[in-house]
Amino acid sequence: MLSYQHAFHAGNHADVIKHLCWLGVINALKKKDKPFTLYDSHAGAGCYDLADAMSTKNKEYESGISRFMDADVRQPLLNDYLALCHDFLSLNHYPGSPVISAQAKRDSDVLHLMELHPAEFNKLNSYIGKLRKPNSHVHKRDGYEGLRALTPPKPNRGAILIDPPYEKASEYLDVVKGIQSVFKRWQQAQIVVWYPLLSERAGAKHGASESMCDKLxxxxxxxxxxEICVSQNTTDAGMYGSGVLVLNPPWQLDQQLSDVLNEITPLMGESASSSLQWLNQDN
Structure with a gap:
């Protein structure tokens, strides 16, 4: 489980939908002056060099952010995302969720980043230290254990990003158990869960994301x-798309994401498609 390196996938379609959604949550929290706390349970290395050996192996960013990074975009959330990424992309780097969180939050807001992989943790700790963002904490610990220990925050405002590698089929159930544990103590938590969409080639993991969403x-x-799909769901397609499940979403995030997906999906290729569906409607 500690073999996963996100650099192979930096800036791909999965990062795009995940980071757009996460930034939308942070933007909503910033509408009030009261400080909040952000948690990232599987933080990764923080920032990725798109010219290094891992990123260039498959060049997944070419089917992700590269498709629209120079486009004349209209939607405010998409503009915010590209503006935050701009300085990094100009250096051929891509900011991961820890850097997006650190850059987007205010000095009074708190950030907890958890990463267990030794090499990824060292990179993350070094990079966040260089950013010199107040109230940003890096933890070498299991993400779910960290969430149990560090929630609920004071004041009781904030959000959690859960983005596991899903290397093992059991990780899907780990997400459900982790969120159940959080809600026992912090029912108001806004939680973003990223998940892959996998074809039959994935074996036991085929359909696991859909089952996890149903359980949540x-x-x-x-x-x-x-969800955003960049290829057809054929038997041997592999990961043909990905999605985010948002629990306790902020007001109007659904509309913001729909508008952004409607704008970028036509730029993601002929086979690209996207959708947004409420599972439990907000009353």
Whole structure:
């Protein structure tokens, strides 16, 4: 489970939908002056060099952010995302969720980043230190254990990003158990869960994301899922797309994401498609 290196996938379609959604959550929290706390359970290295050996192996960013990074975009959330990424992309780097969180939050807001992989943790700790963002904490610990120990925050405002590698089929159930544990102590938590969409080639993991989303919806919390697919779901397609499930989403995030997906999906290739569906409607 500690073999995963996100650099192979930096800036791909999965990062695009995940980071757009996460930035939308942070933007909503910033509408009030009261400080908040952000948690990233599987933080990774923080920032990725798109010219290094891992990123250039498959060049997944070419089917992701590269498709629209120079486009004349209209949607405010998409503009915010590209503006945050701009300085990094100009250096041929891509900011991961820890850097997006650190750059987007205010000095009074708190950030907890958790990463267990030794090499990834060292990179993350070094990079976040160089950013010199107040109240940013890096933890070498299991993400779910960290969430149990560090939630709920004071004041009781904030959000969690859960983005596991899903190397093992059991990780899907780990997500459900982790969120159940959080909600026992912090029912107001806004939680973003990223998940892959996998074809039959994935074996036991085929359909696991869909099952996980169903189990999370059974918790009864208001939630929606947004998905983007970049290829057809054929038998041997592998990861043909990905999605985010948002529990306790902020007001109008669904509309913002729909508008952004409608704008970028036509730029992601002839086979690209996207959707947004409420599983438990917010009352």
């Amino acid at each position: 919806a059974e918790l009864g919390t208001p939630c929606f899922k947004a």
